[in-house]
Amino acid sequence: MLVAKEMIRNILAKRDAGKEAQSRTGKTKPQVFADRMTPPSRAVIIFCKVNDIDYTERKVDISKREHLTPAFAEINPMKQLPAIVDGNFKLLATQSRLRIT
Numbered sequence: 001m002l003v004a005k006e007m008i009r010n011i012l013a014k015r016d017a018g019k020e021a022q023s024r025t026g027k028t029k030p031q032v033f034a035d036r037m038t039p040p041s042r043a044v045i046i047f048c049k050v051n052d053i054d055y056t057e058r059k060v061d062i063s064k065r066e067h068l069t070p071a072f073a074e075i076n077p078m079k080q081l082p083a084i085v086d087g088n089f090k091l092l093a094t095q096s097r098l099r100i101t
């Protein structure tokens with residue numbers, strides 16, 4: 001968890017480095033593509049809340065197979081949830097996102 005926090009801190013630092021340019025477009029809020037039915041989505045949402053990360057939740061309904069649509073494949077070609085998008089930066093579902101030791 002400590003390493004994950006460090007990782008998110010680095011992500012936010014990178015995001016903040018580009019904030020000046022991005023803020024003109026008003027696109028500084030990370031978007032979390034998730035379905036709360038899935039444990040990894042809940043983990044990311046809880047992580048954001050616990051760490052006061054301001055984000056927009058975009059529901060991708062896994063029961064309707066929305067994660068397999070071409071529209072979502074443009075966000076995450078691996079077609080897995082969750083995915084975090086902040087400007088040009090993407091953090092996609094991987095086996096290691098919250099499990100780095």
Ligand SMILES: N[C@@H](CCC(=O)N[C@@H](CS)C(=O)NCC(=O)O)C(=O)O
Nearest residue numbers: 038039040079080081093094095097
């Ligand atoms: N478990 C990994 C990968 C994410 C993952 O397995 N997501 C599942 C939901 S629990 C998913 O999107 N499955 C859709 C599919 O494989 O079709 C993580 O924690 O990032």
